[in-house]
Amino acid sequence: MFPILIKKIGAGLLTTLGVSIVIFVGTNLLPGDAAQIRLGQASTEDSLRALREELGLNLPLYQQYFRWLFNFVQGDFGTSLASGNVTIAQLISDRYENTLIVSSLTAMIGVPISVGLGIIAAMFPGTLYDRILTLGSVTLVAAPEFFTATLMVLFVVFFLGIGNAVVVGSIEDKNLVELITHFILPITTLCLVIAAQLIRMTRAAVLNVMSSPYIEMAILKGIPRRRVVMRHALLNAIGPIVNVVAINLAYVVTGVIVIEVYFGYSGLATLIVQGVQTRDYILIQTLGMIFCATYVILMMIADLSSILSNPRLRHPK
Amino acid sequence: MDKKVVFEASNLCINAVRDDGSELPIVKEVNFQVREGEVVALIGESGSGKTTIALSALGYCKPGLKISEGSTLLFDQDLSAMNIEELRQIRGEKVAYLAQSAIATFNPALKINEQVTESAVIHGSKTQPEADSFAKGLYGALDLPDPDNIGTRYPHQVSGGQLQRLMAAMALCGEPSLLVLDEPTTALDVTTQIEVLKAFKKVIRERGAAAIYVTHDLAVVAQIADRIVVLYNGDIQEKGSANAVISKPRHPYTRRLMQAVRPLPAAGKKDKENKQPGNVIEINGVSAGYGGDVTSNPKEVILKDINLQLARGEVLGIIGESGSGKSTLARVIAGLLPSFKGDILLDDQKLQPRLEDRPRSELRKIQFVYQMADTAINPKQTIGNILGRPLEFYLNMYGSKRKDRVLELLEMVELPKEFYTRYPHELSGGQKQRINLARALAAEPEVLLCDEVTSALDSIVGANVIELLRGLRKNLGVSFVFISHDLSTVSAFADTIAVMYKGIIAETGTVHQVLSPPSHPYTDLLISSVPELRVGWLEEADRNIQEAKNKLEQGNLT
Numbered sequence: 001m002f003p004i005l006i007k008k009i010g011a012g013l014l015t016t017l018g019v020s021i022v023i024f025v026g027t028n029l030l031p032g033d034a035a036q037i038r039l040g041q042a043s044t045e046d047s048l049r050a051l052r053e054e055l056g057l058n059l060p061l062y063q064q065y066f067r068w069l070f071n072f073v074q075g076d077f078g079t080s081l082a083s084g085n086v087t088i089a090q091l092i093s094d095r096y097e098n099t100l101i102v103s104s105l106t107a108m109i110g111v112p113i114s115v116g117l118g119i120i121a122a123m124f125p126g127t128l129y130d131r132i133l134t135l136g137s138v139t140l141v142a143a144p145e146f147f148t149a150t151l152m153v154l155f156v157v158f159f160l161g162i163g164n165a166v167v168v169g170s171i172e173d174k175n176l177v178e179l180i181t182h183f184i185l186p187i188t189t190l191c192l193v194i195a196a197q198l199i200r201m202t203r204a205a206v207l208n209v210m211s212s213p214y215i216e217m218a219i220l221k222g223i224p225r226r227r228v229v230m231r232h233a234l235l236n237a238i239g240p241i242v243n244v245v246a247i248n249l250a251y252v253v254t255g256v257i258v259i260e261v262y263f264g265y266s267g268l269a270t271l272i273v274q275g276v277q278t279r280d281y282i283l284i285q286t287l288g289m290i291f292c293a294t295y296v297i298l299m300m301i302a303d304l305s306s307i308l309s310n311p312r313l314r315h316p317k
Numbered sequence: 318m319d320k321k322v323v324f325e326a327s328n329l330c331i332n333a334v335r336d337d338g339s340e341l342p343i344v345k346e347v348n349f350q351v352r353e354g355e356v357v358a359l360i361g362e363s364g365s366g367k368t369t370i371a372l373s374a375l376g377y378c379k380p381g382l383k384i385s386e387g388s389t390l391l392f393d394q395d396l397s398a399m400n401i402e403e404l405r406q407i408r409g410e411k412v413a414y415l416a417q418s419a420i421a422t423f424n425p426a427l428k429i430n431e432q433v434t435e436s437a438v439i440h441g442s443k444t445q446p447e448a449d450s451f452a453k454g455l456y457g458a459l460d461l462p463d464p465d466n467i468g469t470r471y472p473h474q475v476s477g478g479q480l481q482r483l484m485a486a487m488a489l490c491g492e493p494s495l496l497v498l499d500e501p502t503t504a505l506d507v508t509t510q511i512e513v514l515k516a517f518k519k520v521i522r523e524r525g526a527a528a529i530y531v532t533h534d535l536a537v538v539a540q541i542a543d544r545i546v547v548l549y550n551g552d553i554q555e556k557g558s559a560n561a562v563i564s565k566p567r568h569p570y571t572r573r574l575m576q577a578v579r580p581l582p583a584a585g586k587k588d589k590e591n592k593q594p595g596n597v598i599e600i601n602g603v604s605a606g607y608g609g610d611v612t613s614n615p616k617e618v619i620l621k622d623i624n625l626q627l628a629r630g631e632v633l634g635i636i637g638e639s640g641s642g643k644s645t646l647a648r649v650i651a652g653l654l655p656s657f658k659g660d661i662l663l664d665d666q667k668l669q670p671r672l673e674d675r676p677r678s679e680l681r682k683i684q685f686v687y688q689m690a691d692t693a694i695n696p697k698q699t700i701g702n703i704l705g706r707p708l709e710f711y712l713n714m715y716g717s718k719r720k721d722r723v724l725e726l727l728e729m730v731e732l733p734k735e736f737y738t739r740y741p742h743e744l745s746g747g748q749k750q751r752i753n754l755a756r757a758l759a760a761e762p763e764v765l766l767c768d769e770v771t772s773a774l775d776s777i778v779g780a781n782v783i784e785l786l787r788g789l790r791k792n793l794g795v796s797f798v799f800i801s802h803d804l805s806t807v808s809a810f811a812d813t814i815a816v817m818y819k820g821i822i823a824e825t826g827t828v829h830q831v832l833s834p835p836s837h838p839y840t841d842l843l844i845s846s847v848p849e850l851r852v853g854w855l856e857e858a859d860r861n862i863q864e865a866k867n868k869l870e871q872g873n874l875t
Contacts, residue, residue, distance in 0.1 A: 213421040220375055221436040221487070222408035225401075235426035311426060311471040 004313060008303050012296045016289075020072075023288040024065050027281040033057055037081045037279055068285070077286045082278035088286045092271070096290075099267035101171075102186055103252040110191035111198065111245055118202025123229050125207060133199060140196035145258045149189045156185055166264040186263050190256065194248040205240040209233045239306030246302035254291040320353040321392075323495050323527040324374050324412075328387035331369055331378065331551075343369055343382065344551045351495065356521060356528045358538040358559070360574065361548035362775040363746065370548070371497045371531045375412050376404045391495065409436035413488035417500040419480040423472035429483055430468025437491040448490060455486040458523070459516045477639070478509035482516050489520060496521065496528040502537060506638035506802050507846040511862060514540055514848075514855060533775050535574055536848035539563050540855040547571050560852055575850065577776035596662075597763055597796045598627040598650065603659035605649045612655050612670065619645045621820045623659070627764065632790065632797040634811025634828075636804055636843065642820040643800045647766045650798065651685050664763070681711040684757035688769040690749035694741045700727075700752055701737040707759040726755040731785060747778035751785065758789070768800045783810055804843050808832060816840050838868035 035051040036043060052058050056067060071078065077088035121130045140148065153165045163181035171182060209215065210233050218232045219225075257269040268287060275283035307313045331344040344366040351357045359367040369382060373389045376396035389396045391412060396404070408414075413436075416422040424432060433455075434448035443451060449468075456464035459482040472480060481501060488496055501517065502510040518541055521528055530542055538545060538559065545562040547555040547570065555568040566572050603623045608616030619642045627633045635643045648654040650661060652672030661668045663682060669675045687693040694703055704723045708714040714722055724734050730751040741749055750770060757765055767786070771779035783806065789795060801807045807814060808828050815825040816839060824837040831840060842865035845858055 213416065213418070214424040217414070217416060217422040218424070220372075220377060220408055220414040222405045222410060223435065223439060224405060227439070232424050232427070236424070309426065312473050315471060315474065 004307055005304070008300055008307075012300045016292055016296050019292040020069060020289060021065070023285055023292075024068060025061075027285050028061065028064075030279070030281060032279070034081055034282065037281075072286075072289065078282045080280055081282055082275075082280040088283055091283065092268070092286065092290070095266055095268050095271045098265065099253060099269070102183065102190065102265070102267065103249065105183060105187050106190040106194065106252050107249055109187065110194050111249075113191070114195040114198035115202050115241060115245070117195075118199040119206055119229065119234065121199065121203040122206035122210060122233075123225065125203075130203075134203075137196045137199045140192055141200070145189070145193055145256075146262055148192055149185075149259060149262045152185055152189045152192075156188070168264060186259055186265055189259055189263075190252055193259075194252060198244060198248060201244040202237075202241050205237040205244075206233050208240075209236045212236075235309060238309040242302045242305045242309075246298040250295045250298045253294045320355070322350050322352055322390075323355075323392065324351040324529070325349075325390045326370065326373065326387070327390065329370065329373060329384070329389060330386040331366070331373065331382055332385045333382055340385065342385075342551060344373075346387070347548075347551075347553055349546050349553070349556060351527045351529060353494075353527055354525045355544065356530055356542045358530045358532060358542035358545045359548055360532060360535060360538055360545060362533055362777060364550070365548040366551040367531045367548050368499055371499055371529050372414075374495060374497050374529055375408050375414055377408075406440065409491050409493070410440040410442060411493055412495040412497065413491060413493040415484050415488050415496065415498045415501045417503055419484040420472070420477060422484060423480060425472055427471075428468065429470055429472060429475070432472075433468060433483065433487045433490050436487070440491060442491060452486060452490055455489055455520070456483075458520055459483075459486055460512065461486075478505055478513060481505060481509075481513050485513075485517060485520065489524065489526075492524070494526060496526050497531075498528060499531045500533070501530075503532065503534065507804065507848075508638055508842055508862075510537070510848075511846050511855070511858065515859065517541065518855065533574075534848075535563070535776075536850045536854075539850055539852050540848060547574070563850065563852065573777055577780045595629050595665075596626045597629045597664060598625075598798070599660075599662040599665075600625040600650070601660045601662070603649060603656045603661060605645060605654055605656040605658075607654070611657065613657050615657060619820050620649065620656075623822060625815055625822065625825065627796055627798060628812075629763075630790070630794050630796055631813065632799055632811045634807035634814040635798065635800045635817060636802065636807050636814060637817035637823075638802060641817040643802075643817045644768055645820075646817070647685070647768050647798060647800055650764075651683055651766055652680075653685075677711065681760045682763040684760050684762040684765055686754055686757045686765055686767045686770050688772055690746070690753040690773075691741075693753055694749060694756070696741050698740075699737070700739050700741070700744075703741075703752060704755055704759050707756060711760045722759070726759055729758060729789070730755045745778075747774055747782065750774060750778075750782055754782075754785070754789075758793075758795075762795065764796045764798065766798045766800070769802070770799075771806055772801065772803065779806070786810060804847050816843070838865050841865040842869060 033052070034055055035048050035057060039047055039051060049058075056064060059067070068078075075089070077092075080086045080088055080091055083091065117133060121133045124130055156162050157165050163184055165185070167182060167186055171179060174182065206229065210229070215228060215232055218228045223232070254269070256267070257273060259265070260267045260269045261273070268290070272284060272287045275281070275287065326347050326349055329344055329347045330342060332340040333343050334340055347366075347370055349357065359370060361367045369379070372378065373384065373396070374391065376389070376391075376399060378384065384397050388398075391407065396407075399407070423429070430449065430452060433452045434443075434445065437443040437448045437451070438445050452468060453464050456467055461467055461479055461482055467475065467479075467483070475483065484501070498517070502513050505513060514537065520526075521541075530538065532538055542559045545555075545557065545559050546553055547562065547568060549570050554570045555562060555566070562571060563575075566575060600623055603620060604618060605611075605620045606615030606618035623646060625633065635646065637643045645654060649656050649670075652668070652670065652675055655670035655672075657670075661670075663679060666679075668679060672680070698706075701720070701723055704726050705714075705719050708719050708722055720737070723737060727734055727736055732748060732751055732755075736744070736748075736752075741752070744752065750773075754770070770786075771782050774782060786797070786799075787810065790797065797810075799807060799811055808831075811828060813825065813827050814831040816823045816831065816837060818837075818839040823839045824831055832844065834841075836844070842862060845861035845865055848854060849858075
């Protein structure tokens, strides 16, 4: 099993390295360099040259890349180009915390509920419950996020009268009820967005296993239906389910621009929009790398869990 | 004679429900009884409804089937009147099921012992420790190695034959009164089949359980059944005691089934009319294996220093159990797996080891016919396209020329011209295998590599395919490499036989030479393992088999 582990981790590191080259070269293709952006209108030939030398921009590109990478792995992400002398680390830390809170709450609430609903749908395929759930999840998959978000605002804020349509303010010194009203909108919307895919894929994965001969055998052995699903089928469906969960969680961290902008929530996704608007490509590089690392780590966890759930890989002959 | 009736099917009719709601009868008014301590065999080809009937003893119908009339009684209780929960109480406890493929019926994610004992524990007839020790006793009784620890393994960690016996343990753990065995030895090699049959027979006798034994193999039935029910197309053709049905079959269909069981031929009566001078294929010192660098230094060497000749127009039979390397040899000849040592000559010309390096003209001369026509034929193409494609690829035939040739090929494999526009799923298993064969013949090859081409077919259909091969050989002069684990099939068709054992050629010679003593101990083992169509053979064969095994072990030590 160890060779597989090392292979997976190695593949993850290689992917990250490859993405880092793409991100670095990509951002360097943009017109203007750090010196020009920082000096702006006030630049002269001399001041530009001086700043370029100071920042190491006169070096060949590959040397710049290695310097950047070397600093990056040490946690030195550089200084923002747009916001004066603020370091990128300072800029990101608050936002990262915000994103982390929302995505882990979504994961803790949305994943178990969705997977559970999917399993129940697979237990009773073709029943009214299954059809309603399928209809609901297909509708949700098809609906754009801003539409789902709008519906949630309409329902939660205007009908139920809970919370605000925007999520602002600090969460310190808030009690449980205030915290719930604070987060209810982005989290329910995100849960709905990931639930659609999770329910459908879990149902499909479990149903796929349910048609195997060993499930028929379990039924013919007189095993109760609940145990057939929970013990015999689910163990074999973990691999595909974990993969879908990982893809959806990665999406929650990196791809929720619409949701964050809609609710005015200051997370990482809105920060990258800001970075693009202000041409702060050092910020873009760093966020790109963080998103990539999140993806790679989540995928690696998914791969490892499906290996761990498969005795053929856990105990080779 | 008046033992208690365990199971009774009375006037049982089962229908398949089509998508449009119409019903198609699968089982028609079947009546039979199983008494205490009795083994009743249901015998017939695939599609005869034998599995459907057997499953009805568990109150189970495959999806899409339903009992339309009649009843199935287990100890005088009507199974079709029971609800899911009542059925669940009975399944595994009073009646247990053994399926054809243990590899498919064991859950790959759970340890063996949990699967063997769970039914008894869930039904409450045994506590977990009781079930564990009972299971260990069963493992011992079934001649499984290391009975104390085998249960802690996962299914993929034991061999196919062992898993088949473990499945018997799984069925027996709840001490059921009725066992339903669905082709439990069909997927096994002859040598393994004997072991499993012996173990089954022993535990059935010892525990006095009644059994329904489903199979298409009369020779196997003769060893284990007390009574035989012959089925065809959902109808009972004939039933009676095993002795009576086998020694005096009344129904013509039973006689056809019996003819399909080929005894080992008296050797030396081969017609050699097609013999032409020279070898079409020569294999000189070939070694091959998998893993690592296949072309120079593979991790696991499968074939070791193989030397074989295939004379023009002849049939070379290759026989051995699974894992002996016979399919690997075919893959090496075809170039699918490059050898790392030795040469293969085709018409005295050296062949490149890798398929990619061989010119099209050489590829054309060697064609592969796979075991499973279902997986080898593209289900989305018409028969016309399946057969036409190699004509375009190898022979540049297009348009009406192509169509004419396809129709010729269909005629050659004795299929009607109308099949030109059909799709594979509209054909039966035997017909698909004929298409599979015609596709290989389309290339006008010199050598056909046939890998277990009759193994997936019922005995009668398989015998017909062998007849067809014989005709093709006579008319076309094609040479064959014919791979099978079934000694009687090989010796009925081949001129020379090579016996493979653990990646080497244990013995080679004409059919007569190989079948007559003295032969290699492994050949002896194979010969004495072929079931004969008479009651009581199993017990007699046991001694010969044990002798051959001992010799084989001694031979390996020295």
